[in-house]
């Protein structure tokens with residue numbers, strides 16, 4: 001993208017994947033013109049919820065561990081950064097997900113796509129549902145589509161098409177697990193849009209899935225939400241952060257850590273940022289890449305409509321625990337990537353991931369690395385528990401499901417407070433209000449996981465779009 005001859009002074013707030021991608025795209029789009037670019041991150045490190053560490057000879061992920069490949073944006077960025085040869089794939093032999101039911105783990109039937117079957121025979125023989133539950137699910141093939149009516153929650157959509165049993169036993173932990181959210185409140189259109197669309201276009205979700213089984217929605221026949229077409233990088237997801245940081249630094253942009261932005265202001269010429277411990281700084285344009293929860297505090301003085309709509313997007317908190325065991329502490333076969341746990345089960349963890357099975361080489365052969373997920377909107381109290389309590393509960397639940405003897409040899413956890421925006425009923429309208437309020441503020445842009453997708457590719461796409469808009473604005477000034 002070309003730019004005018006004028007010098008541009010721009011800022012990005014937030015150093016997670018959205019902010020770093022935005023800074024990367026801006027530095028590329030502004031290449032050839034005179035510009036200064038500064039990024040401000042509140043924490044002492046960059047990456048936001050992406051945090052990869054090496055401990056006890058193992059690569060541990062404190063946040064996301066996989067990149068969804070069916071959406072292009074992350075893979076394109078990986079290619080642009082020269083990281084393509086570093087992509088690591090999941091172990092094809094064990095591409096399965098499990099569901100906890102009555103204290104035991106059972107596989108999702110082959111061909112099951114997050115919330116519905118795309119193959120009838122394997123579904124008919126699953127032990128996860130009763131005969132009645134299976135028959136009710138298959139009624140989807142005969143129930144006509146719904147074109148009108150109020151916006152539906154995930155649970156209303158699922159109950160209407162497939163019945164209550166599959167909602168409680170499979171969909172709640174699968175969809176609720178991704179968003180660490182409440183399926184009674186999450187908007188079906190905003191969180192499972194591909195399935196809502198299948199109903200509209202095919203009359204039945206299952207018929208639609210069967211028709212598209214070989215295509216991307218089914219993840220090449222892979223079952224499960226988290227364990228489908230996913231990849232990581234040698235060095236973990238943190239390698240993407242490092243490559244972005246190196247590239248941004250080579251454009252001579254300034255990346256400031258330990259620099260929380262405390263206020264944004266408007267001047268005749270542009271925008272100001274008040275950064276803790278620094279003089280107020282002036283910019284032509286600013287791009288805010290923060291989850292809605294953090295944004296609310298910054299936009300308060302600016303515009304009440306904008307702030308009100310942002311405040312209506314709640315952000316859930318969660319905890320990721322990495323636990324390392326000796327391989328011989330369990331006789332479980334670990335023939336899958338992990339499992340999710342319905343809210344009806346009596347556990348603290350909401351999911352478990354077999355990290356060293358999913359991505360080979362993450363720890364020595366004689367070790368087993370597992371991750372446990374806790375928290376979310378259905379268990380906010382867990383956030384106030386001590387680390388010791390969280391380690392103990394995670395180990396207790398994993399040990400019960402996976403027949404683990406003895407204590408973990410190492411453990412590490414990360415808490416992500418108010419980090420996962422909830423796309424609840426009315427989300428689409430809220431996002432419309434936010435972006436229409438923004439039109440009154442030329443030079444101010446937003447990107448991140450609060451609007452139209454929480455996954456890493458969605459965040460990168462949102463950063464790219466907003467960076468493009470900012471450069472077009474600068475050019476037109």
Ligand SMILES: Cc1cc2nc3c(=O)[nH]c(=O)nc-3n(C[C@H](O)[C@H](O)[C@H](O)COP(=O)(O)OP(=O)(O)OC[C@H]3O[C@@H](n4cnc5c(N)ncnc54)[C@H](O)[C@@H]3O)c2cc1C
Pocket residue numbers: 013014015016017018019040041042043047048049050062063064065066067068259260261262289290291294318319320416419420447448449454455456457459
């Ligand atoms: C536990 C967990 C697991 C996940 N797993 C996956 C996965 O496997 N695959 C996937 O695709 N997605 C996954 N996601 C979702 C995805 O990782 C996130 O949506 C995405 O990384 C968010 O990036 P972001 O930059 O928008 O926000 P964040 O990563 O939250 O970054 C925002 C940054 O802004 C900073 N900040 C806040 N306030 C201020 C301020 N006032 N001034 C300056 N800086 C400020 C914060 O410190 C933070 O660093 C996961 C999310 C979580 C929490």
